[in-house]
Amino acid sequence: MPSTPASSTPLNILFVSAEVAPFAKTGGLGDVSGALPRYLARLGHDVRVVLPLYRRVREYAQKHGVTFTRVLDDLSVQLGQRKISFSIIEAKLPGTSPAVSCYFVANPALYDRPGIYTQDPDEHLRFSLLQWAALKLCQFQRFAPDVVHANDWQTALMPLMVKTAFAWDKLFARTKSVLTIHNIGHQGGFSADLLPDTGLTEVKEHFHQDYLSQGRINFLLTGILFADAITTVSPTYAREISTAEHGVGMDPFLRSRGPAVVGILNGIDEDVWSPEVDALIPQRYDADHLELKEKNKKALCESQRLPYHPRAPMFGIVSRMAWQKGFDLCMEVLPRLFAQHDAQLVVLGSGDPKYEGFFAGLARQYPHKVAFHQGFSEPLAHLIEAGSDFFLMPSRYEPCGLNQMYSLRYGTLPIVHKTGGLADTVRLVRSTRTDQGGGNGIVFEHFDGTALKWALSWALELWGTGDGPDRARFREIQRRGMREELGWSRRVGEYVRVYRSITGK
Ligand code: ADP
Ligand code: GLC
Numbered sequence: 001m002p003s004t005p006a007s008s009t010p011l012n013i014l015f016v017s018a019e020v021a022p023f024a025k026t027g028g029l030g031d032v033s034g035a036l037p038r039y040l041a042r043l044g045h046d047v048r049v050v051l052p053l054y055r056r057v058r059e060y061a062q063k064h065g066v067t068f069t070r071v072l073d074d075l076s077v078q079l080g081q082r083k084i085s086f087s088i089i090e091a092k093l094p095g096t097s098p099a100v101s102c103y104f105v106a107n108p109a110l111y112d113r114p115g116i117y118t119q120d121p122d123e124h125l126r127f128s129l130l131q132w133a134a135l136k137l138c139q140f141q142r143f144a145p146d147v148v149h150a151n152d153w154q155t156a157l158m159p160l161m162v163k164t165a166f167a168w169d170k171l172f173a174r175t176k177s178v179l180t181i182h183n184i185g186h187q188g189g190f191s192a193d194l195l196p197d198t199g200l201t202e203v204k205e206h207f208h209q210d211y212l213s214q215g216r217i218n219f220l221l222t223g224i225l226f227a228d229a230i231t232t233v234s235p236t237y238a239r240e241i242s243t244a245e246h247g248v249g250m251d252p253f254l255r256s257r258g259p260a261v262v263g264i265l266n267g268i269d270e271d272v273w274s275p276e277v278d279a280l281i282p283q284r285y286d287a288d289h290l291e292l293k294e295k296n297k298k299a300l301c302e303s304q305r306l307p308y309h310p311r312a313p314m315f316g317i318v319s320r321m322a323w324q325k326g327f328d329l330c331m332e333v334l335p336r337l338f339a340q341h342d343a344q345l346v347v348l349g350s351g352d353p354k355y356e357g358f359f360a361g362l363a364r365q366y367p368h369k370v371a372f373h374q375g376f377s378e379p380l381a382h383l384i385e386a387g388s389d390f391f392l393m394p395s396r397y398e399p400c401g402l403n404q405m406y407s408l409r410y411g412t413l414p415i416v417h418k419t420g421g422l423a424d425t426v427r428l429v430r431s432t433r434t435d436q437g438g439g440n441g442i443v444f445e446h447f448d449g450t451a452l453k454w455a456l457s458w459a460l461e462l463w464g465t466g467d468g469p470d471r472a473r474f475r476e477i478q479r480r481g482m483r484e485e486l487g488w489s490r491r492v493g494e495y496v497r498v499y500r501s502i503t504g505k
Contacts, residue, residue: 008044009505010044010045010046011045011046011146011147011496011499011500011503011505012045012046012143012144012145012146012147013037013040013045013046013047013048013145013146013147013149013499014048014050014134014135014138014143014145014147014148014149015033015036015037015040015047015048015049015050015149015151016049016050016051016130016131016134016148016149016150016151016155016158017029017033017049017050017051017151017152017154017155018051018052018116018117018127018130018151018152018154018155019033019051019116020033020034020049020051020093020102021033021034021035022034022060022064022094022378023051023056023057023060023061023091023102023104024051024052024054024056024057024060024116026116026117026320026376027320028182028266028400028401028402029151029152029182029183031266031268031269031402032151032182032233032266032402033049033051033151034093034269035267035268035269035272035488036267036488036492036495037049037093037096037100038093038095038096038100038269038488039267039488039489039491039492040492040495040496041096041098041099041100042098042492043492043496045496046143047100048100048101048103048137048141048143049093049100049101049102049103050102050103050104050105050130050133050134050137051102051103051104051105051130052104052105052107052110052111052126052129052130053089053104053105053106053107053111054111054112054113054116055111055112055113055114056116057104058112061091064094066091066092066094067091067092068089068090068091068104069089069090069091070087070088070089070090071088071089071090071103072087072088072137072140073087074087075087075088075133075136075140077129077132077133077136077199078199079125079128079129079132079196079197079198079199080194080196080197080199080201081196082125082197084107084110084125084129085107086105086106086107086129086133087106087107088103088104088105088106088133088137088140089103089104089106090102090103090104091104095271095272103134103137105129105130105133105134107129110122110125110126110129111126122197124188124190124194124197124198124219125194125197127153127154127155127188127219128157128197128198128199130154130155131150131155131157131158131161132161132199134148134155134158135148135158135161135162135166135172138171138172139169139171142171143171144171144172144173144174144175145172145175146174146175146176146499146503146505147175147176147177147178147499147502147503148162148175148176148177148178149177149178149180150177150178150179150180150223150227151179151180151182152180152181152182152183152186152220153186153187153188153218153219153220153223154188154219155179155223156179156188156219156220156222156223156224156227157198157200157219157222157223158177158223159177159179159222159223159226159227159228160200160203160206160222160223160225160226161200162175162177163177163226164200164202164203164206165199165200165202165203174503176228176229176499176502176503177226177227177228177229178227178228178229178230178231178495178498178499178502179223179224179227179229179230179231180230180231180232180233181220181224181230181231181232181233181241181399182232182233182399182400183324183399184220184232184241184246184247184248184250184399185248185324185397186220187218187219187220187221187248187249187250188218188219188220189216189217189218189219190216190217190218190219191215191216191217192211192212192215192216192217193215194217195207195212195217198217206222206225206226207222208221208222208225220250221250221253224250224253224254224257225253227260228260228502229260229262229498229501229502230254230257230260230261230262231261231262231263231264231495231498232261232262232263232264232399233263233264233265233266233399233400233421234263234264234265234266234399234400234420234421234423234424234425235263235264235265235424236263236419236420236421236423236424237263237397237398237399237400237420237421238261238262238263239263240397240419240420241254242254242255242261246397262494262498264491264494264495264498265400265421265424265425265491266400266402266405266421266491267486267487267488267489267490267491267492268402268405268406268409268486268487268488269487269488270409270486270487270488273382273385273406273409273410274409275293275386275409275410275411275482278382278386280378280379280382280383281296281299281382281383281386281387282295282296282299282383283295283296283299283386285386285411286482287411287478287479287482287483290411290475290478290479293386293387293410293411294310296383296386296387297310297314297387297388297389298387299383299387300314300346300383300384300386300387300388301314301344301387303380303383304346304371304373305371306344306346306368306369306371307368309342309344310466311342311465311466311467312342312343312344312466313343313344313389313390313459313460313463313466314343314344314345314346314387314388314389314390315343315344315345315346315388315389315390315391315392315415315459316345316346316347316384316385316387316388316390316391316392316407316412317345317346317347317348317349317359317384317391317392317393318348318349318380318381318384318385318391318403319348319349319393319403320349320350320351321349321350321351321352321355321356321359322351322352322355323352323396324395324396324397324398325355325393325394325395325396326393326394326395326396326417326447327355327358327394329394329447329448329449329452330358330359330392330394330452331355331358332449332452333449333452333453333456334362335362335365337453337456338362338365338366338369338370341460342369343369343460344369344370345362345369345370345371345392346370346371346372346373346384346387346388347359347363347370347371347372347373348373348375348377348380348381348384349374350374350375350376356372356374359372360372360374385403385406385407385409385410385412386410386412388407388412389412389413389463389474390412390413390414390415390442390459390463391403391404391406391407391412391413391414391415392415393407393414393415393416393417393422394415394416394417394444394447394452394455395416395417395419395420395422396417396419396447397419397420398416398417398419398420398421398422399420399421400420400421400424401416401420401421401422401425404416404421404422404425404426404441405425405486407441407481408425408426408440408441408481408482408484408486409481409482409484409486410482411478411479411481411482412478413429413440413441413442413459413462413474413477413478413481414426414440414441414442414481415441415442415444415455415456415459416441416442416443416444417443417444417445417447417451417452418443418444418445419447422443423443425486426440426441426442426443427439427440427441427443428441428442428443429441429442429458429462429477432461432462432464432473438480439477439480440477440480440481440484441477441481442455442458442459442462443455462474462477
């Protein structure tokens with residue numbers, strides 16, 4: 001009999017992800033992978049995080065004086081025709097106490113490239129190596145994971161690997177696996193000719209046979225079939241991806257896993273994303289001192305060379321410029337909004353040239369109202385959250401979304417399409433009376449221009465004159481959002497519950 005009660009037994013968790021903030025991030029996967037392990041460690045679990053040593057990890061480390069320790073050298077793995085050598089380098093995940101180790105898989109030929117993700121023909125190989133290296137690291141450290149926690153397609157072969165290629169090693173005898181789906185739109189689908197490069201030829205019969213006979217392999221599907229538990233990042237998205245409309249072909253497999261599929265809403269990292277402690281904004285503030293938020297609006301205008309108009313509402317966007325994010329609706333609706341209204345907009349993002357071009361054009365057309373910053377900037381992202389009055393997120397689909405939660409936390413009213421995690425976190429303010437129906441933002445139901453137009457008109461009405469009683473009413477909505485419980489400390493227990501349910505610990 002264990003001497004400690006089952007519910008307090010610490011777990012060994014191997015957490016593997018293609019992105020981990022602050023080292024490597026393109027979106028919310030980085031934020032989640034940088035925060036969840038830290039909160040698990042605070043509960044006493046032994047969490048080890050593994051990601052590739054991308055060029056930008058080196059750059060980050062250099063800039064911020066991160067100390068790297070080389071822990072393993074001259075390792076190799078046979079992937080298809082290639083014997084791939086790698087080493088493992090360790091650094092502490094910043095801000096962790098107790099310290100969480102991040103292990104970086106070093107292979108310059110595969111990872112020393114400009115981006116985290118590439119369109120290169122060896123993308124499957126880059127992430128096959130990550131998975132092999134993570135499990136070999138466990139062997140070298142004699143670290144017996146209770147749970148291997150995989151995230152998205154880049155790590156979704158690990159559940160199968162634990163059950164087959166590594167099953168000979170007693171170290172993994174009790175290991176269970178969790179796959180978290182952050183975005184079902186990306187599945188790691190490749191030609192079956194590349195299967196040998198995964199190093200899993202010998203267990204080929206476990207890949208989905210219909211796919212193989214059609215000449216395809218799909219990393220995410222393999223994870224869905226073999227993970228002991230599957231989580232996704234909001235309850236609504238969990239329901240959505242089990243339907244043909246949103247499942248992107250995975251829905252029958254998810255349905256077949258039934259209760260193994262659970263939706264756990266992401267938390268936000270309140271050490272990084274809170275206006276009371278934010279190190280990246282010029283003026284910190286809280287729900288009782290919302291007048292201080294105004295200084296951030298002023299700083300935002302100055303930084304973007306926009307005139308500062310305290311009575312004009314400021315809209316903010318921080319986003320990957322991708323089809324998912326719904327900017328086609330902005331193209332339909334925003335030009336007229338700025339032609340007719342005294343409102344302002346700051347946009348930060350990069351991606352699809354179609355959307356970048358649209359926002360750049362809008363900024364040229366309305367230079368006193370709209371600014372577009374093309375690129376990736378952590379400080380500007382924080383300043384937009386702190387300095388805007390509204391945050392626009394008209395996503396077509398959104399597994400969870402973090403920016404709408406950051407917005408709530410910063411007293412910036414989110415305007416969102418009712419989908420996925422947006423539907424789970426934003427509630428419509430229904431009236432201009434004082435109770436406002438308990439809402440914390442603006443939600444539109446149908447994904448079309450008319451609905452977005454309605455949402456923006458409603459925003460302008462709620463804003464009113466931006467002064468006097470209108471301002472007082474607006475503040476009440478802001479405060480309601482700021483007081484919501486959005487942090488990881490509320491969520492981490494749900495992951496632990498999943499871990500315990502599959503390990504029986
Ligand atoms: P997704 O993961 O789909 O991109 P999320 O809302 O979950 O959407 O997370 C996006 C994260 O990436 C947020 O932390 C957001 O601030 C950040 N982000 C997106 N684009 C940029 C950018 N251009 N500059 C800085 N941060 C960005
Ligand atoms: C994905 C999703 C986003 C989610 C993030 C973190 O990138 O697009 O909605 O918040 O992962 O889970």
